[in-house]
Amino acid sequence: MLGERLYELRRKKNMSQEEMAEKLNVSRQTISKWETNQTQPDFDKIIPICQLFDISSEELLTGKKTSQNPVKLEENKRKTALVVSLSVFLYFVAFIWAVIAESLPFVGENLLGSIFLLICSIPTCFLIFYFVSVSKDKKEEKKESEDYKKYDEVVSLGFTILYLVMSFVTHAWHLTWILWVVYALVIEIIHILLKMKEEK
Numbered sequence: 001m002l003g004e005r006l007y008e009l010r011r012k013k014n015m016s017q018e019e020m021a022e023k024l025n026v027s028r029q030t031i032s033k034w035e036t037n038q039t040q041p042d043f044d045k046i047i048p049i050c051q052l053f054d055i056s057s058e059e060l061l062t063g064k065k066t067s068q069n070p071v072k073l074e075e076n077k078r079k080t081a082l083v084v085s086l087s088v089f090l091y092f093v094a095f096i097w098a099v100i101a102e103s104l105p106f107v108g109e110n111l112l113g114s115i116f117l118l119i120c121s122i123p124t125c126f127l128i129f130y131f132v133s134v135s136k137d138k139k140e141e142k143k144e145s146e147d148y149k150k151y152d153e154v155v156s157l158g159f160t161i162l163y164l165v166m167s168f169v170t171h172a173w174h175l176t177w178i179l180w181v182v183y184a185l186v187i188e189i190i191h192i193l194l195k196m197k198e199e200k
Contacts, residue, residue: 003037005063009053010035024048080192083130084185087123091178094119113174124181131184151190159183 010020010031017031024031024045033039041049050057058064098116101107159179167176 001037002040002061003035005060006031006041006049007035009055009060013053020052023052077192079130080188083126084188087126087181088185090119090123090126091181117174120178120181127181127184131188151194152187155183155186155190159186 010017017028017035021028021031026045030039034041046057046060050060053060094116097119098112101112101115159182163176163179166179167173170176
């Protein structure tokens with residue numbers, strides 16, 4: 001029943017009926033009547049209640065937990081976009097530095113390479129930290145579909161071949177490892193696109 005769910009949600013937040021009533025702009029008696037199933041919340045109170053307890057309307061009304069709250073999903077998309085965009089920008093900065101520094105007479109190979117790797121390490125740390133921290137949630141929330149596995153296998157094989165060919169041809173093993181960072185970005189972008197397709 002909706003009343004029991006409202007009571008449990010309020011209790012988990014350690015919120016009194018008075019506090020809940022104040023946040024929803026209703027009286028304490030109204031909250032009490034909702035929780036004892038004497039009355040139901042008006043339609044215009046459903047969204048504020050969902051926002052207050054950070055749940056979806058489906059979870060509030062049916063008790064079924066969705067895989068992820070739409071608000072949180074949108075927030076996670078923004079965070080992912082920010083992390084990926086910032087990381088790509090920093091990789092571009094590293095490559096621009098390498099191009100410009102080659103023409104500077106006072107910059108030796110050691111200094112050029114050291115600063116290049118230092119700049120690359122910053123977005124790499126961002127990406128590892130971000131995607132490792134969210135991967136635990138993903139493992140708990142979803143089982144990968146056949147589409148995910150299929151794309152992952154194809155992209156993984158493609159990048160492995162590209163990495164080996166480029167490394168053996170250029171002998172620049174100290175630089176070609178960056179392909180695996182690009183691989184992680186490509187996989188994540190594919191997953192985001194597949195999610196958007198599934199949501200539509």
